[in-house]
Amino acid sequence: MKAFSKKVLRTMLLLCLVAAPLIFLAAEPPLAVYYQGRISGAALCGAAFLFLALCYAIYRWAKSRIAFSAACLVMYAFPAAVILITCFAPPGPNSVTDFWRFLVLFLWGAAAVSFYCGAGERLIWPGLFGLVLVLSSLYAVELALRAVPVDVFSKQILSVPSFADMTQLPPPRKEPVRAPGRICADSARTPVRILVVGGAASAGEPLLAPSLSYVFHLQRLLDERRPGECFEVLSAAVAGAGAVDVLHQMQQQPSPPADIVLVESGRENLEQRALNGSSAILSDREMHQRRMFFERLSRVPGYLTWRRTRSFAVLRYYLLALRDGIAKTISGPALKTKYRVSSADFGWALREAARYGARNDLRIVFVDVFSSGQPKGRSLARPDDHAAALVRAAKAYDIPLVSLETNSTPAQKREMFCGPHLLNAAGHRFLAQQLYDVFFAPQTASYWTALWQRKNIDPARKPLGKEIRLALGALDTAQSEIRIRATAPFLTVEKALLAARVDYGALHILGVIGKDEQVFTASREMLGVLRPIGEIGLRLERSASGGLKCVPVGTDGRCFPAHLHVISGGGTAGARVYAAVDGLRADPDASGYNVVVVEPRFGEVIASACFNPQNSEAVGQTLDAFLHELGRNAPAGQEPLIIVAVKSDGGQNVKRRELAEAFRYIGGTGTIPRPYESFVLLGFPGAAPGTALEKTGRELIDIQLGSPALRTAYLLYAERE
Amino acid sequence: MLVFRVAHRVLYLGLIIGVFWLSLAGQAAQAAGGNSCGVAPDTGKSALLPAKNLRLYNLKWAMLTEKQRVVVKNFGLMGLPLDPRIWGIRAEDEFSAAPLVWVRPFYLRVSESPGFQVEEASIEFGLPDDAQADAQPAVIDFLFGGAFVPAAGSGEPLVDSTYMLRIEAAVNAEVTFLFRSRSAVEELARLENIALQPARRYVLTVKFSPQEVTCFLDGVPLLGLRGAELNRGLTGLKGALRTAAVYDFKLRAQIGTLPQGVDGGVCVLGGLVALPEEHVLSE
Structure with missing residues (x-):
C-alpha cells in the first residue's frame, strides 16, 4: 500500500511540477497578487519554506500511514493555497509582488524535486514515464479542444490574451517629437540631445498649441542664446503618464541615445482605470514590474507557443471567471480609487530613473510642476509626501531638481497654473527659463562639466539674443x-x-x-x-553709415539684414514649400500661395498666411488687400519684406488680372505661375514693378540670400551695470 | 384655391416661428446682463479671441443639452459663466480640455479700445455658510491697467502686464494690490485681517481716477493705490484654484471713440450669464 501511495505521490508531484507553472502563466497577468493583511511577502515565503521542510521530514521518517497521508495532503495543498491566497484576496496596501510570488513557487518546486529524487532513487524510470504521460495528456486535451468547432467557444475565450491588461497599460509611448527650431544648421558639432519624459505638463496638455509647451520654449531659448552650439530637444511625454510610466519612457531611448533626460514626474496612477473593467487592481509599480517580467518571458522559446494554445485560453478564461467571482464576494464594490501613485512608489520610480541614468551615462534633471495650490475644501497644512520623496531622491543621487514649488513665490505660482497641476502658457515659459538656468548656472556646473567638455560647449558663455x-x-x-x-x-x-x-x-x-x-x-x-x-x-x-551687412533683395536698392532660404515646389516639382529667416522656418506649409511677412530692420517674422486658390478664386483680391494693408501700416522706408512661395499649385482657379496687380504692388512683373508650376517672389510693398526678386518654372526653385553669418550678426549681450 | 390655402398656412407658420425666435433673442439679451452699451466691434487686431458658441447664448437654459450647458459653464470663472460677446480670452489661454482648466483670465472686450477708461467697478461676493477661520481663502482677482501684445509666432509675448486687486475671501480676509509683468509679481499694497461673516454678501467697490485707485468694502474705504494711467488698459476678472463666490459684477466706464468713429459714451457693463438656481456652483 505504501509503495502504491509512493507511486501516486510521485505522479501527482510531477503533475504539480508541470501544471503549477502553466496555471500560473495562464493566469497572467490579470490575476492580481494581493492579499490582505500585514504579513509581508518575505514572511510568507519563509513560512512556506518551513512548511515544506516539515512535510519532507514527516514523509522521510513517518511510520504510520496517517502521518504519511497528512504529509502528502499538506504537500499538495500548499501550492494551491499560495495561489489562492495571492490571487483572490482583495487589494491591500501590502501586496505580494511578483518577486516574492516567484520565490515561493521556486522554493516549492525545488523542495518537490529534491523530495521526489530523495524518495524514489529506485523508481526513476516510472517517474519519467509519468512525466511523459502528463505531457501527453495535456497535448491530448489541446488536440481535443482544437477539434471542437470555433463557434462553441465564446469570444472572450478565443481572444488571445495580452501580456498585460489593457486597462492597466501605461499610455502608449510615442516616438520622441522634435521641437521646431534651428536644426543645428550653423553648427558642425554633435548635437546635445535632450529627451523629455513625463506626463501631461510635458506633453503640452491641455494647451491648444503644443508650441506653447516648455519643451518648445526650451528649444527656442537654446537656439536663440547659444548660437553655434547644437541642442536638440525631444519629447516622449504622454498625457496621463505617471512617475512609473516615465521609467518605461526612459528605457526606450531614441537612437542615437539622449545625453540629458528631463524627468517630469507626474503623480498619476493608472490604477483608477482598472476599476472600469473587471480586472483586479494593480498599482503602476506592480504593473511595471510585471510588464518587465513578461517582456523577458516572451523571449523564452516556447512560451509564445504555449500562449497560443487553446488549452491556455480555456484555462485562463475559467481562472479569470473564478477570480472575479471570488474577488467580488470578498471585496464587493467598496474598492477605493487611488488617483495618485503612493509616495513610496513615486520615490521608488525616481530612484530607479536615477540609477538608470547612472548606468547609461545620462544626465538626469528632475522636473516638478505640481502645484501645492489647494483645491476646494483642503486644509492649508497638507504635507506633500511626493515632493519630499522627490527632494530625497534628488539629494541621494545628486541630481538637479527644477521645482516650481521652490523656485517661485506663492504670488508667482498663482499666475502659472490653470489647474491644480496644469501649467498655463506663462508657466511653461517660466519653466523653460528655469531649465535653461539649471544647464548653465554656476551652482550646478560640476554636474555638467564632463558632458559640456565632451560636446565642446562653453557653459560660461554669456547668453546672446536679438x-x-x-x-x-x-x-x-x-x-x-x-x-x-x-x-x-x-x-x-x-x-x-x-x-x-x-x-x-x-x-x-x-x-x-x-x-x-x-x-x-x-x-x-x-x-x-x-x-x-x-x-x-x-x-x-x-548705423547711418552702413554698419551691418545687408543683403540686396531685388534691384531697387533695398536690402535685408538676415539670412533667407526660400524653396518652392509646384505639383511638378514635389509640391513643397520652405521659407526660413535666419534658419527658423516661418511658412504656413499649405497648398497655394504661402506668404511670410518679415520686418526689414531686424529680420523678425511679423506674420504668415496662406492664400489657396482652390478655396476661393478671389484669392488675388484678398492677397492684394492683405499686401496693401501691410504697406499702409508700415512707416516710410520700413516696409516689410514679403516672401511669396507656391506650394503645389497657384495657377488654377485664379483671376489673373487681380493677382498680377497684387504682385506688381510688391515689385513683381505681374507674372502668374501656370498650373502646378513653382513660384517665388520677394519684394517690398510699394516697390516699382519689375524690381523684386522673382522666379517661376516647372523645376524646384531654391533661393538663398545672404551668408549664414548674418544669423549671428545681430546678437548682443547686455546687463545692468 | 388649394394653392392659396397652402401658401396662407406656410406664411402663418413662418410668422409663428419668426415670433418665437425673436422672443428667444430678447431673452438672451436679458441673460447677458442687460448690457446697455453693446460690444466693441472686432477690428481684427484684437489680442482676444473672437466670441464662440454664440448660438448657445441665444437659447433658453432648458433647451440646452447637458453638453451645451457644460460649454456655457466653462466659459467663465468657476460658478460664474460669462457672456463671450462681452468677455474674451487671449489665444494662449484657450485650452483643448476646458473642464480641466480652473483658472484663466477673462477680459472685457471693450477694454481693448484706446479710449476706454474705467470709472467704477463693483464686485458682490460672499463667503460660504460654513467658512472656518483656518480654511483656505477663496480668491478673486480684478485685473485693470493691463497690456498684452502677443509675439508674431509662439514666442514670448512682447508685453504682458497687468495690475491686480486680489480679494482673498475668508473669515479674516485680505485685499492686495499687485502688479504682474510676465512671471514677475510685485506686491504694491496690502490690507489684512478684514473680518468677514460667513453666509453674508459683501460689495467691494473700486473707484478709479487716472492717478489713483481706491477700493471700498460696503462703502468703507479700505486701500488705495497711486500710479499712472491706472484706469486704462485691459480690464477683467480671474479666479483661482479656489474661487470666491461672485454674485454680481458691474463696471462703469467711458468707452471713448469706437473704431467706426462713434463715441461710445459711458457704459455699465456686466456680462454675467444668469443660470437657474440649481445650476449655480456654490462653494
Missing part, C-alpha cells in the same frame, strides 16, 4: 538714469547702433556698439513713465 530684455524694478523709477553694459560679439569689423525701448514703446538710440564691451546710459526722459516692474528692451540697428 533683443535683450532687462527688468526694471521699483527702485529704478527713482533713478535719473540707468546704466547698461553691452557688447555685440559678432560685430568684429562693422559697427551698429544700440537701440532701447521701454515696455515695447518707441525705440531710442543709445549709441554705437561693436564687439568691445561698453557702458550705455538710458536717461530719465527716455524711460518716461515706469510701471512697478518695467522692462527695457535692447537691440541692434544698422
